Amino acid sequence: MSFNGPFGYGWMLNYYMRLHQIQGGDVVIVSGDGRKIQYTFNGTIYLPPAGRFETLVKNPDDSWTLTQAQGEQYQFDADGKLVAIKDRNNNTITLVYDTGQQPYYGKSKFAQDPLNSVVIGSDYRLVQIVDTGGRTIDLTYNAAGLLDKIIDGSKEAAFTYDPATNDLLSVTKPATPQFPSGVAKSFEYENHNVKRIKDARNQYFVENFYDALGRVERQNLGGSDITFDYSVVDQVIETDRKGFQNVYTFNAAGNMVRKEEKTNGLRLTDPASFVTTYVYNADSLKTSETFPRGNGAKYVYDSANPNPRSRGNLLQLRRKTDMAAADNTINDIVTVMTYEPLFNQINTIIDPKGNATAYTYDHELNVGHPKHGTKGDLIFIDQPAVAAGTPVTELAYNSFGQVTESIDPNGNVTQYAYDPVTGYLTDIYQDPASINAHTHFTYDSFGSLDVVTDANNHATDYDYDALGWLNRVTNPLGFVTRHTYDANGNIIKTERQADTLATAWQTTEFSYDILNKLKTVKDPLNRVTTYNYDNNENLASVVDAENNTTGYVYDERDLLFTVTDANTPAGVTTYDYDLNGNLAKITDANGNPTAYTYDLFDQLDTTQYANLSSSNFDYDKNSNLTRHTTPSGKPIEYAYDALNRLTAKNFSLTPGLNTTYAYDVGGQLTDANNSASNMHFNYDALNRIDGTTQTLNATPYTLDYSYQNNGNLSQMIYPSAKVIDYTHDPNDRLDLVKEGGATLVDYDYDLLDRRTFKTIATSPQQQATYQFDIANQLASLTNTILPGTNISTHAYPVYDAAGNRKQYDRTFQTNPLETINYGYNDIYELTSVTGAQTNSYDYDLAGNREMANGLTYVSNNLNQYSNVGGTAYSYDNNGNLISDGTNAYTYDELNHLLVFSNGITNASYQYDAFDRRVSKTVNGTATYFIYDGDEVIAEYNSSGGLEAEYVYGDQLDEVLTMGRGGNSYFYFYDGLGSVSEITDTIGAVVENYTYDAYGNPSVVNSTINNRYRFTGREFDEESGLYHYNRRTYSSELGRFAQRDPMDYEGGMNPYEYAYNSPANFVDPDGELPILVLIPLAYAAFEVGLSALDAYSTGSTLLDPCVSGGEKLTSAGLFLVGALAPGGGYSTGAKVTKSSLKRVKRLITNLSKPDKNPGLSQEKFNQLKKIVEKTGGKVRVDLKGVKGTGVNPHAQVEGLGPRIKSRHIWLQKGVQ
Structure with missing residues (x-):
């Protein structure tokens, strides 16, 4: 009709x-x-x-x-x-x-x-x-x-x-001061079919061409054509905007039964096409899908149920390695679901290992139960029993079906309050009987989030225009971030208030192409980065502000095919895939391949490197990694509890490495033990770590933590009973650090959240002064003894348009001005250092040195240096450097450096369950390290005697003070975060340090036993190497001794340090380089996120149709990330002393494939389908995981949605 x-x-x-x-x-x-x-x-x-x-x-x-x-x-x-x-x-x-x-x-x-x-x-x-x-x-x-x-x-x-x-001609949205006539979208027709659409930016972005039957046979979208061929009955041949063909076949009910993705000769090894097939039941529900490799999944529904409302319930999901084979309980992976009969919500999920999670609803409770009801509200979630007990989550609701209370398995209570008229979430009370951390939300008359008042009573204000677009965020200190939009609702300008009079603003501008994809970013210094896309809207190139281009090419399935860097000659990285689209091979710019194979559940099976060494992986039926055989042939085995949490790592050839993990009933990690260290965690009612006990050498060392209600760390008590207090300003920036109640360090900031002063409360006071340009680039860092005696000055007067430091001017108390100049190639690898230092570096296409300061480097096909200056280097099968001609190195299965020896000095090292180095023994003298998160806060000797204590600031690897031998020492830094000077309590310089670009220090042997040098990392005097948490770094070689544990996530060269750009990047964990200060691209991205977060979170919180669980999750995530002064993420480069940081590495390690692999993407997709049957939604934390693709963590959200009334849409009806 x-x-x-x-x-x-x-x-x-x-x-x-x-x-x-x-x-x-x-x-x-x-x-x-x-x-x-x-x-x-x-x-x-x-x-x-x-x-x-x-x-x-x-x-x-x-x-x-x-x-x-x-x-x-x-x-x-x-x-x-x-x-x-x-x-x-x-x-x-x-x-x-x-x-x-x-x-x-x-x-x-x-x-x-x-x-x-x-x-x-x-x-x-x-x-x-x-x-x-x-x-x-x-x-x-x-x-x-x-x-x-x-x-x-x-x-x-x-x-x-x-x-x-x-025919509808136009839709005009409300007028705003920027758009006094409103914003309009208009339509043109051909025989009542939409011919062209003009967007609010006055662009015709789509045009349709129809055949005689009124079907679209060609569509011009954004200037390029998609065509459709209907010549074969029940089939459509689509030729996409890049000229690649897909053939879709449909059954009589209109369901797609076959998808054929044709290839076009880009890879000689590809088949003519990739075919996926589907089968449906009479209800048009998919009952099977067969992937191009022949594996797939089957779905069983409750189709025979006499109640029509129950017939769509998914009862069984069966993953199969061969869809042509008969079902097999042993080989297949099967998940089973049951449902309650009234509202068809899920009752149980039985995972492939037989572990059941049960969901109980109000109408299933006995009539006398206080929570008995008839509305289908989810009351209890009973997870599978584990060592600590059976985890039970309990929920309560108001009459509208909104969650009013949640009690987690540990008995921790969170309460929620709502506006009685609008249903908007107004209050969250965490642990109301004791801590009572209270967050309050208010809304404007249209239901947009207006003010968020955190648990410290600090308010952030949000303002919107008539279109509902967030245009202003005022932080708790009263400073403003403004957003300007184009007529399509894209942010085109973000301005952050830069002075108290609101006359200076830090401005970032954006432009978009005809399809609203980001086209350019102009930073506050008017430097422009340009993004170009291919006809299928894949990112095709990035042209930076230095006009250097990185190019991307995609294959017929829009999978990344090649990346071509901006260098001369260009380096090209190539990607190949298997039939199912899993990454099958990466070939680096030197032509060295790394190949991947997958089992028929599409889980990583083997990784084979260019020298044919390989890693192998095995999994249980829940897709947990159970065995990893390293290239050295040594196996690592993993065990899990019924909740798929890692409980043990076993090393059959090295039992001393065996590690166990334990959890409380609520899922918090409580213990992580191996032969080197026992680690125990305690938690408060908000699930924040409030105490740890680290047992080393049979001696327990306890740390206690206290927090402000909003989660900022307020106090830490050391094992020695030293008390460190922290205060924060209303913007949650670290303000004061106190020791024993007396101020130790005082911080000051500008309106852009950049640190301006760090004042050490000695007598006389000592101070570090920071100056930035408008684009957040550090201009100078001056270290002084007040009122004005110079300790050192570090100035960076010249940056290139891409943000790389070109000039470094430094002065010291005893040295005149020194100028160091940096030169780069077109991919910003450091190639020359001139001035006060003279160095030169040449690299091959993969980032390996070929020549450095006249010394020749030879690389093998694993990008290892096999020869340096005529000296042969050798590696073990796991890729660890074991000999450099002078020194010998030994590693464990996890690639930790265990032993260093040079014939004179012998050193051994031990590591805990979180890869933290907890002891080192040099020529028989042992030192034990106590950690706060990933920071060493104390050193003890083998007799349990205290050797040193450290207090940290809020920056990465920023030691403030060291107490050693009864003396207090204070650290000052250069603009890279390297230790420049150490002073005493009267401001006298005890030691000062300089470095070359890659970190070779001027002082090797410290007279005060200072262990921290380049980029704030630990320098091992016994070996001349740096300890970068997960890896060992050689400043002489300018690279790491071990492969990157993140494999290629930090770049295609797994040994490279800081992208060979050591004046601009640091790599504090030895896993992923980061810019030294807030990068402009990140700043531009984060302010965009602030608007998106506030808008989407506000919409979620205010929407009465959204379930209680969604609101709570949204509010929680919002409070974690979006209450920064710029309206969200504006302190992106700042690492605060929050519980989040405290467990960052712990969680990260447990989510790695060789630690605690999570679900594969396939597994997640299945779970998502299952959970969606409950009427809830799935929140996903997708973390890139080598070996299983992703590590999603899904949870069922609160049910009982209220109905929408503010979401109305018009759509073109089915013809």
């Missing part, structure tokens, strides 16, 4: 549903997208068509009720108008109509006179939509009876039509 109604020809409103009873007694419902759904009357009941899991009942008053699977009801009056939508908590949207009638036109089998081809029926006009809280949206109509306006308070959306055809 071509519907010509009040919303224009062929356009439908989502609330515009109509019920018609036709001849014979059957009923047809026209849905909000124009589809006709016919319910067959069998004389007793109305049977839904295949694929519709709902029941239709005619009421005694001739009204109708359509009930969907999970209890949502659509109510129609006797005239067939949709008059109400109710959820199972009785939250209601009421639809109000006028009494006049508006004709619609066109042939319809609903007509009383089927021969009449003009006026065939009549309809009432929808004039108002009212939600449970009484909020209204009004609809008005023009003289022709067509929708004229949708009015939400003072906001309006206006519609215009072609008077001759009734």
